[in-house]
Every structure is written in structure tokens, then in C-alpha cells.
Amino acid sequence: MIFPDLSYEQELWNSYQHIAGLDEAGRGALAGPVCVGAVILPNNIALLSQTLSGARDSKQLTPRKRLQLIPIIKETALTWSIGFASSGEIDTLGIVPATRLAASRALERLDVFPNYLLTDFRLELPELDISQTALVKGDQLSLSIASASILAKTARDAKMLELNAAYPEYGFSHHKGYGTSLHCMRLAQIGQSPIHRKTFKIKKITRG
DSSP states (O other), X not given: OOOOBSHHHHHHXXXXXXXXXXXXXXXXXXXXXXXXXXXXXXXOHHHHHHHTTTOOOGGGSOHHHHHHHHHHHHHHSSEEEEEEEOHHHHHHHOHHHHHXXXXXXXXXXXXXXXXXXXXXXXXXXXXXXXXXXXXXXXXXXXXXXXXHHHHHHHHHHHHHHHHHHHOGGGOHHHHTTSOOHHHHHHHHHHOOOTTBOTTOOOOSOOOO
């Protein structure tokens, strides 16, 4: 297993003071919002190596472990935030522009605006006049991106649990809006809800 570290951050800290890691959750779901997390970590390698040693790509962590890491990430980071784009915005704009919109909203909510971005692949923000690097499997390489991944995943999961209370017939608490067999079966039985992405097509069964 590849563990994220501070290799990219260390090199960039020589020239940039505030480096934000960004990652998304919910891009491939059939329902609910897409969420982007943003994290700026302090330039303190000893502190980060100790406090965030358990941080990984959110998909490699159990829900319990993600929840345990959330307060640690928030306390350790210089600043952090999350941004959402709704299913309606996804249908109107397309998933890529909507994800970038969620990322822009996350950046706007940071207490300190970054002067460099490290993003997961396909989360580039070309509309921003700010230096940035998109890393393939960035959440497995950069501790900043991995931390953002955990924030995004837990925030979106919490949102889907709220939506499950409004639309319990779809079982969002089990699959978080992804195209699992249960979700596809419910869609075939009762059709789409107001929070489903109308422009998304069911191509195959995926894990939630």
C-alpha cells in the first residue's frame, strides 16, 4: 500500500507559503451533491508526521477511522473547508464544471487563501490564476490531498444520511447515492427523486 507523505509539499514550501490540497467525493454517484475538501497544512513536518500518520486516501479507510481523523485534521490544519455543488447544478453545468464550482466554493471559505494548489487528477481549476499541480492518485501521494479526501468523503456521507431521512425508499444510507445493485433496483421500481442526477445514465453496477 502506498502511503501519502509530504514530498510534494516540502518541495513547494521553498517557494510557496500556503499550499492547499483538494479532493472530491461523489463525482460518480447517481444522486446527491459532489463535495470538495480543501486543506492547508502547516509547514511543520515533525508535527504532521506525528498527528496525521494515519491519514490515507479516504477509500482506503473505514468509516470509523475517517471519523476519528476528522477532528485531528481540523485541529492540525492551518485552515480547512468544504464546498458542495448540488445535483441540479451538476445537471445544468455538467459534472466537471460542477466539481470545479464546489472546489471554488471550498477555496472561498478558507481562512487563508492559498498561493499553490495540489489537486487530485481531473480536479484542475484552470479558471483560477493560481499555480497548481494535478496528481494522478494524488490522495495516495500527498498528505494535503489525502486530508482533503477524508474531509470531502465524510462531509458528503453525512449529507447523504440527511437525504436518506427525506427519501428513505432509496436506501441512501447504504450506498450514498452510488450505483449499487440495491440503488439501481429501487430506481427501476420507483424512478428518480428530486436529488437524482437526471443527466446521469446507469452504465454498470459500482460499489457504494
